[in-house]
Amino acid sequence: MxxxxxxxxxxxxxxxxxxxxxxxxxxxxxxxxxxxxxxxxxxxxxxxxxxxxxxxxxxxxxxxxxxxxxxxxxxxxxxxxxxxxxxxxxxxxxxxxxxxxxxxxxxxxxxxxxxxxxxxxxxxxxxxxxxxxxxxxxxxxxxxxxxxxxxxxxxxxxxxxxxxxxxxxxxxxxxxxxxxxxxxxxxxxxxxxxxxxxxxxxxxxxxxxxxxxxxxxxxxxxxxxxxxxxxxxxxxxxxxxxxxxxxxxxxxxxxxxxxxxxDLGSFSAIYDYFKLHELGSFDNSQNLILNSNKHVELPHVSEHIYVETEDAVLLVDKNQTQDVKQIYNSLKKSHPDLI
Structure with missing residues (x-):
């Protein structure tokens, strides 16, 4: 042994x-x-x-x-x-x-x-x-x-x-x-x-x-x-x-x-993790701003996630982030260059 x-x-x-x-x-x-x-x-x-x-x-x-x-x-x-x-x-x-x-x-x-x-x-x-x-x-x-x-x-x-x-x-x-x-x-x-x-x-x-x-x-x-x-x-x-x-x-x-x-499989999971660990950029209405160098204002919106890249912007409700997969799947057909 x-x-x-x-x-x-x-x-x-x-x-x-x-x-x-x-x-x-x-x-x-x-x-x-x-x-x-x-x-x-x-x-x-x-x-x-x-x-x-x-x-x-x-x-x-x-x-x-x-x-x-x-x-x-x-x-x-x-x-x-x-x-x-x-x-x-x-x-x-x-x-x-x-x-x-x-x-x-x-x-x-x-x-x-x-x-x-x-x-x-x-x-x-x-x-x-x-x-x-x-x-x-x-x-x-x-x-x-x-x-x-x-x-x-x-x-x-x-x-x-x-x-x-x-x-x-x-x-x-x-x-x-x-x-x-x-x-x-x-x-x-x-x-x-x-x-x-x-x-x-x-x-x-x-x-x-x-x-x-x-x-x-x-x-x-x-x-x-x-x-x-x-x-x-x-x-x-x-x-x-x-x-x-x-x-x-x-x-x-x-x-x-x-x-x-x-598994950080969704933006809501990222939101929860960042909130818990005091990471990321949250505004006064508890919106999470991700990957943006710009000043972002989101009036009348709370607990949303704003995501920016060079060629795309996403704004999604923290409780609806499962919809992102459907967006991804539809872009496969309509805008494959974006995925």
């Missing part, structure tokens, strides 16, 4: 695939939300590397051919540990992305898998949760992180649990159901952060989704340096890790996380 413990590395697997369509016009195909300098001049990608650097031995950035140069540029500013790269030819969702990373590491290695576009208040509670997850993963568990909810949020999936045991994964609920979950007291937000041994994940994927496992392996083995091949990648079925493994394995444990977490 002593020897394997020495050779077992802790690896940070950083998934950078998101587009962030709900944060248009800030987030574009050319600069997805994880690379925007949103928080005190730093991007979510950079903050993710920073908060995990002291907890792991090495890492792998899984990106795609559209965004890998941005990852390289931003990662080079603060790398205390060495990150390898896997560059996808076509995005195939998280089951395949994590499979590539697991194939690139030693079977015994412990993988901490995180999206690059979430915001977390790192500190003792975060560190404790990660250490607990590594200990459970070392004993063969597939670990997910559940965040203690502070409101009946309808934009997140939920995990029903009893202690470390997962009783079930729940889809994004409507308002009534979200309120029931909060009242019940044993539901956590599904954070999309995971921890497991590489071999344990690959065995589970092989068991539940043999085709994803096999086609991912073929694509991985045909890679050229860091680049995965297009033809082989296109054969891989597209599925999230939640559907492929998490919701089907009997081997899941959940670490209940008390740290502040948000």
């Amino acid at each position: 002593e020897d394997s413990a020495h050779s077992m590395k802790k690896q940070h697997i950083l998934l950078t695939g998101g587009v962030g369509s709900r944060l248009w016009p800030l987030s574009r195909k050319s600069c997805p939300k994880q690379y925007l300098p949103l928080i005190q001049g730093k991007s979510l990608f950079q903050l993710c590397i920073e908060r995990n650097a002291g907890l792991v031995d090495a890492g792998i950035i899984v990106g795609n051919k559209e965004n890998y140069m941005q990852s390289r540029t931003q990662a080079s500013t603060d790398l205390r540990i060495n990150y390898d790269e896997i560059i996808e030819a076509v995005p195939k969702n998280t089951a395949a992305a994590i499979a590539f990373a697991a194939l690139a590491t030693d079977p015994e290695d412990l993988l901490l898998v995180t999206p690059a576009d979430h915001v977390i208040d790192a500190g003792d509670t975060y560190e404790k949760a990660i250490i607990q997850a590594f200990e459970l993963a070392e004993r063969g568990a597939i670990v997910t992180f559940g965040v203690k909810p502070d409101q009946p949020e309808t934009g997140y999936g939920y995990i029903e649990h009893k202690g470390l045991e997962v009783l079930g994964f729940k889809e994004k609920p409507d308002q009534d159901l979200a309120e029931k979950y909060i009242k019940a007291g044993n539901f956590l937000w599904n954070s999309g952060i995971f921890c497991f041994q590489a071999k344990v994940f690959l065995e589970a994927l092989k068991q539940f989704e043999p085709e994803i496992y096999e086609k991912s392996r073929i694509a991985y083995e045909a890679r050229q340096k860091d680049f995965l091949p297009e033809h082989e990648s296109k054969q891989i079925p597209e599925l999230s890790v939640d559907y492929a493994v998490m919701e089907r394995s009997k081997n899941i444990k959940v670490v209940s996380a008390d740290f502040y977490w948000s």
